[in-house]
Amino acid sequence: MAVAQLTLGMAQVVGTSGASAHGGHTTGVDSTHLFNESTAWNLAIGLGLLWTALRPTATSGMLPVVSAFVAVLVPYSASDLLSGSATPGRVFSHALLVVGLGLLVLVHSGNRGPSGRTPRAHGDADDMADDISATPERAERPRTQRRVRLRPVSKHRAA
Template identity: 45%
Template sequence: MDCLTCREALSARLDGEQEPVEPSRTDDHLAGCRSCRDWQARAAHSARLLRVRPVTQVPDLTARILDEAPLPARTPGLVPRVLLGLVAVAQLGLALAQIFGTGPSSHGGHGGGPLSLHLFNESTAWNLALGIGFYWAAWRPRGTTGLLPVLTGFVVVLLGYSTHDLITGAAPLSRVLGHGLVLAGWLLLIVIRRAHRDPAPGAKATQDATRHLGLDDEPPVAAEPGDEPRTGRHLRPAGRHHAA
């Protein structure tokens, strides 16, 4: 074996590649060739210098990063949600009192025939549904989106009927004031809805980061010939487009 072939095999060995000749032949040549042994030592040293380098010194930015880190986001509308949860408990208690006959307007003390009993059952079911709806909205604030339209219509009609019943004396004031739970729950739903009508998750953070980096101050990019004019407005996500 000549020195050129031996050194080619040693280079492949250093790189972890397959040697062009049998490794035993390379080792036999190294044992009798001092020049190739010196070349192998220099090649191994150079390879180590290329693979292992000192770690680059970087400044410690821990304090700066902690100072500029945003504060943990607070849960929006937490107090109204707690209050709505209490209203839900009270509303469920009212419905259960009607179901088990322990309230002032229960099955046991309700008379007036089958139709009146059926109307009372509807009222009990509605009170139970309201309690469940209030609890769900307190736990999942996004649920106010579907609950508010229904409850708004109910409150408007209920206020009209309650005003009429008070004027004509068809219902006592104590009975009308009993609807205060529904009115309180409705108002709390509006407050919670306003607190949770933020943009999509991550949109505000992206806008803040863009403003912080100054990306929104970049000059407009000149349009290429044939390109559509750019208005500078953000395009809506494709998922929000109406189907054709």
Template identity: 40%
Template structure:
């Protein structure tokens, strides 16, 4: 077998392309031909020199990167505790109203307090608010779900309370009973703001340092990556057209 044919097959093997003749036949020829063995060795060395390059020197920025990572902030125990106290006060007030205690939660109308179903409905709603605030104090991430509804409730309640004050249709005890709800919504908002910041991915909460470190990281020449692609699609070096 001619050495040119064997070297064409070896070139195809190096390039990862199908060999024009059986590999076993090529291997037998290479074992017995010192010239083809030397050619194959030099071709492999050339291939490695073409696609492999020394890694560029990269500075160790570990310490600076770790220093840029924001410290984990502590759980806002004070806010949660305050919200828990307000929640207990709201729940206690609702339970007292539900079981008929005189809490000033009835409506003053013509010198008499409205009782019955409306009082029970108001008590149930106040109890639901209290339980919701308790749950938000225990599971702070649930504050976001309660905030829109309770904010609207407090806004409407403030408006109608001012109207009732001008008409003389509300007692001082009734107005004071709204204080836990007002405080609860304010604390709920603060807890929501605190955990909204904590729930962001850490990459959004830290300085990536891209601008500060850019001058320390050398540009990597990726031209050899293109040469890899081109090298894979080259025709075997020994293949040529007949004149």
């Protein structure tokens, strides 16, 4: 989805997306500027999706942004489609965002720890020496899932 979104943004940059820079809403704002903002958003979302593909724990940052963008874009796109100010092909290009959002949700939910609150830390070493509940028997057993050890925020240990 990241590559598809980046391709859409690059198609807008070179002018092959079929979208016109002159058309759409008449808001008193230069439509070329609005087209450039759309292009920037498509490229930025594509880069963000690519980053989350490489770093799945980054979904916690991308998820609110893409969710809000889709929540605002869907009603505007439906209105534009019904009024005839956007072509079905242009509106359908936003399906990439909806699919991308679905994939973000899947990756994000798969990266949650057992408590469902903190993302799993892949590659982090467990700090068994500081864990009071660690016993030699527990340390020798293979672990199927690493536990993220939360540490106090300040220099002083919690009582």
